[in-house]
Amino acid sequence: MTKIYSAVKLPESAIKIIADQNIELDMHNELTTPKTAEMIEKVKNADGLITGVNVQAPAEVIQANPDMKVIANVGSGFNNIDVDEANKHNIAVTNTPVHESVASTAELAITLMLALSRRVLPGHEMAVKNEFNGWQVMGYLGGNQVVDKTLAIVGFGQIGQFIGKLAQAFNMKLLYVDLEEKDTDLNAKKVSMDEALKEADYVITQVNYNETSHHLFGKKEFEQMKESAYFINTARGGVVDEAALLDALKNKQIQAAALDVHEEEPHINEALAKLDNVILTPHIGNDTYEARNKMAEVAADQAVKALTGSALDYQVNE
Numbered sequence: 001m002t003k004i005y006s007a008v009k010l011p012e013s014a015i016k017i018i019a020d021q022n023i024e025l026d027m028h029n030e031l032t033t034p035k036t037a038e039m040i041e042k043v044k045n046a047d048g049l050i051t052g053v054n055v056q057a058p059a060e061v062i063q064a065n066p067d068m069k070v071i072a073n074v075g076s077g078f079n080n081i082d083v084d085e086a087n088k089h090n091i092a093v094t095n096t097p098v099h100e101s102v103a104s105t106a107e108l109a110i111t112l113m114l115a116l117s118r119r120v121l122p123g124h125e126m127a128v129k130n131e132f133n134g135w136q137v138m139g140y141l142g143g144n145q146v147v148d149k150t151l152a153i154v155g156f157g158q159i160g161q162f163i164g165k166l167a168q169a170f171n172m173k174l175l176y177v178d179l180e181e182k183d184t185d186l187n188a189k190k191v192s193m194d195e196a197l198k199e200a201d202y203v204i205t206q207v208n209y210n211e212t213s214h215h216l217f218g219k220k221e222f223e224q225m226k227e228s229a230y231f232i233n234t235a236r237g238g239v240v241d242e243a244a245l246l247d248a249l250k251n252k253q254i255q256a257a258a259l260d261v262h263e264e265e266p267h268i269n270e271a272l273a274k275l276d277n278v279i280l281t282p283h284i285g286n287d288t289y290e291a292r293n294k295m296a297e298v299a300a301d302q303a304v305k306a307l308t309g310s311a312l313d314y315q316v317n318e
Helices: 012-019 036-043 059-063 083-088 099-117 120-128 158-170 193-199 219-224 242-250 289-308
Strands: 003-006 024-027 048-052 070-074 092-094 150-154 173-177 188-190 202-205 230-233 256-259 278-280
Touching: 003 036, 003 289, 012 024, 012 289, 036 059, 048 289, 059 083, 070 289, 083 092, 092 289, 099 120, 099 158, 099 202, 099 230, 099 256, 099 278, 099 289, 150 158, 150 193, 158 173, 173 193, 193 219, 219 242, 242 256
Parallel strands: 003 024, 003 048, 048 070, 070 092, 150 173, 150 202, 173 188, 202 230, 230 256, 256 278
Antiparallel strands: none
């Protein structure tokens, strides 16, 4: 009987897609990440593997069963998979760049920008501690409106463009940094990284993570930003040199920062967590019922299609 090993716990809707095709499912049924040794044992008897962005599929996992047909990743990124090794064995690798995930991640980026700019967390703390002494004209918490400001989006793919679409509701001037000119209906201007950093009131990074983008934001980049600027990372943790970000915040080279992703994930930078001009969230960009369920369903569907000889919709190593 054809078998899929899922290294991630799947929702019932995704499990049903596999069961409906009479394919056996061996699933890691915990909200934990399996060890490499466990994965090696499991894939030996599997025809397909389902992973998630939290699950590494290095060469040794793939080599444990080079006859696998597919590795279906739950996530739009796939840098957790050794695609080169998969290519050596003609194993299809798929991802899940679904609208629900794009929209949810873009929503969070805008949420963090607003919460950071309007100092929602300090305001919340003041309220719950009952330290609010009444409205005063000069009683500033120090927030800024985003309306009419300049937003630079670094990485203008699907998510970056959706962030731009949402930001237009605030009448923001849109700049973007990308390797190529994008064909978009948005009123957005392609600029260099230097120009974006110098001009932007808000910088949101949404680049793919790879060797080129590792520590894309470091000491030099933070020094180029306005002292009044806000920085938001909803891409991948490795895009930011957190030590350099910490220095930039302490030295008031930038005003504040929000990170949904972290350099040593799942570890959270304790020094950043102590600052009152920082918002940290635990990689919840697409952590919505709509997005995660749809991503899992698409990954299950891609695995089933690969094992039943159907055309794949989201193969990344064609």
